[in-house]
Amino acid sequence: MGTLDHEFKISEQQNFGYFGICPYISDMRFIHPNLNDVPLASVLHALSDPTRLAIVRRLNEDGERQGEGLACNCTVAEDLPRATVSNHFNVLRGSGLIESRKEGTRVVNCLRRAELDARFPGLLDAVLAANA
DSSP: OOSOSSOOOHHHHHHHSGGGSSGGGGGOOOOOOOGGGOOHHHHHHHHTSHHHHHHHHHHHHHHHTTOOOEEGGGTSOTTSOHHHHHHHHHHHHHTTSEEEEEETTEEEEEEOHHHHHHHSTTHHHHHHHTTO
16 A cells, blocks of 8 residues: 555646646535534634634625625735635635635635525624624
8 A cells, every 4th residue: 555556657647647636626616505504603613713703804894895705815814824724714614604716716705694694693793893
């Protein structure tokens, strides 16, 4: 175990090797949960982290300005490692707080404000108003 059964030729590396380690990433689709299936505890957990709360605040501000969403790098501090940023967005997406879509090479995120307000009335207003 742990050894390659097949050595790729240079011509095959374009499909499987260095340039295409994960060929499916360019066609990435995001899974967004139905908010009716999301428990309140998941939403509160996602909002309990200061970085994730800051992301939600930025996305809420963008939504109030009729924005079309923000790229990941526009919502967080530049000094955070990419893996940490990715994890924060995965938690937010998994808890139903945000919706993500690919636009070229960027991932654009939007707060699911209307859906969240329908499922948990007043929750986001209360959380965003606290310590604002």
